[in-house]
Amino acid sequence: MNELKAMRTFAQVAETGSFINASRALDLAPAVVTRTVADLERHLGARLMTRTTRRVVLTDVGERYLGRVRGILRDVDEATGMARHSQTEPDGEVRVVAPPEFATHQLARRMPRFHASHPKVVVKVTATGPVRSLDPGQDITIVVRQSPLDGDFIARRLARAEVIGCATPEYLERHGRPSHPSELIYHRLLTPPLQRAITFSRRPSDDCSAGECVTVVPSPAQLDSMNPDLHRAGALAGFGIAGLASFSIDQELRDGRLEQVLPAWHVADLSVWACMPSRQHVPASTRAFMDFLLDEFGGVEDDPWIPASRGTRDAHRALGA
Numbered sequence: 320m321n322e323l324k325a326m327r328t329f330a331q332v333a334e335t336g337s338f339i340n341a342s343r344a345l346d347l348a349p350a351v352v353t354r355t356v357a358d359l360e361r362h363l364g365a366r367l368m369t370r371t372t373r374r375v376v377l378t379d380v381g382e383r384y385l386g387r388v389r390g391i392l393r394d395v396d397e398a399t400g401m402a403r404h405s406q407t408e409p410d411g412e413v414r415v416v417a418p419p420e421f422a423t424h425q426l427a428r429r430m431p432r433f434h435a436s437h438p439k440v441v442v443k444v445t446a447t448g449p450v451r452s453l454d455p456g457q458d459i460t461i462v463v464r465q466s467p468l469d470g471d472f473i474a475r476r477l478a479r480a481e482v483i484g485c486a487t488p489e490y491l492e493r494h495g496r497p498s499h500p501s502e503l504i505y506h507r508l509l510t511p512p513l514q515r516a517i518t519f520s521r522r523p524s525d526d527c528s529a530g531e532c533v534t535v536v537p538s539p540a541q542l543d544s545m546n547p548d549l550h551r552a553g554a555l556a557g558f559g560i561a562g563l564a565s566f567s568i569d570q571e572l573r574d575g576r577l578e579q580v581l582p583a584w585h586v587a588d589l590s591v592w593a594c595m596p597s598r599q600h601v602p603a604s605t606r607a608f609m610d611f612l613l614d615e616f617g618g619v620e621d622d623p624w625i626p627a628s629r630g631t632r633d634a635h636r637a638l639g640a
Contacts (some may be wrong), residue, residue: 323395325359326388328352329367333385336374406600409607410439416454417461420547420567421591422446426461433611440604453594458605459612462592463564474594475609477616478566478623482587484580485568486560491578500533500584507559509542509550517562519584533584564589569624579625591616 331341332352342349360367367381377385417426422444430442445457453472454460461477468474484503497503500519510517521531542553547563554561555571560580571577593612595601601609617623 320358320362322359322362325355325362327392328355329359330385330388330392332356332368332375333377333381338370338375406603408439409437409604411602411604412441412443413602413604413608414443414445414456414458415461415608416445416450416457416459418450418463419446419448420551420564421461421463423548424567424569429611429615432615433608436611437604437607440607442608453596455596458595458602459609460594461612462594463589464592465587465589468590468592468594472594472596473598474592475613476618477591477593477612478618479620480565480589480591480624481585481622482562482589483565483568483582483625484560484562484586485572485577486554486580487557487576488578490554490557490559491580497581500535500581503535503560504538507541508537509553509559509561510537510540511543511545511550517586519581519586522583522585562586565622565624566591572624572626 328341328345328347331344332338335341335344338349338352338356341347342352345352356367363384365380365384366378367384368375368377415426423446426444433440433442450460450462451464452460452462452468453470453474455472462468462474463480494506495502497506500517503517516534516536518532518534520533541559542550544550547567550561551563551567553559554563554568554577565572568577572579593609595605595609
């Protein structure tokens with residue numbers, strides 16, 4: 320027996336005062352209405368109404384049961400309406416998980432624009448550590464990784480980023496600007512633990528072809544941490560050269576507080592992905608935030624966070640002017 324359907328049938332009979340009227344309202348045969356109420360009474364082990372030739376009269380149990388049933392049906396109808404509304408109108412919560420440095424330096428600054436367009440949507444961001452693949456418990460997972468992304472889920476690439484070396488102009492004035500990766504052994508490097516070797520490949524240019532690779536074994540790190548924002552803070556304090564994702568320092572590169580080190584050399588690429596568990600029955604609020612991310616970042620092939628000119632400190636300062 321479908322108990323919820325039986326409750327609706329019973330409530331309709333009680334409201335209309337007869338099985339015939341209820342059958343018309345529900346577009347069911349009178350015999351079906353009669354049988355449904357009888358099955359409900361049998362299921363409950365209680366008589367809910369007394370039938371007469373002209374009308375039905377609720378028993379005491381039936382009166383009390385009807386009061387509870389009305390509340391249940393009201394809650395069910397409200398829940399159904401809420402769920403259907405969520406598919407058409409951006410409203411409610413979107414659960415997002417993202418790496419802390421991306422959430423801090425990219426998402427946070429963009430949230431006012433999203434909120435201006437979707438004031439009823441609350442974006443709940445979890446940013447506690449690296450994110451390498453989909454979190455099925457979240458509406459949207461922002462993944463940052465070097466290797467290709469695979470799995471049984473929906474993924475859209477937001478952007479490509481690079482890991483770049485950077486330091487303050489003041490630090491480089493004091494200690495010199497390396498022109499070759501081998502010169503890094505004379506500098507303070509801020510690297511994650513167990514960073515035993517860093518491989519650089521030369522970028523193609525007008526006077527040089529690509530292909531040369533150099534592996535550098537850095538001296539023991541002066542600031543040893545798995546927290547990229549700690550390396551970023553150390554670099555901004557003039558403590559040394561940090562290797563950071565470009566999306567975490569784009570503003571500092573533009574305004575000249577940090578300068579890219581060895582711009583003619585490449586270390587590593589990162590891809591930034593926005594992932595969802597499925598494309599079916601996606602709430603409107605989730606669709607709205609996914610569309611917002613795609614509009615904001617564009618999925619372009621070139622790194623959007625490195626100033627267009629890689630060449631010199633003066634070019635970086637001009638971009639930040």
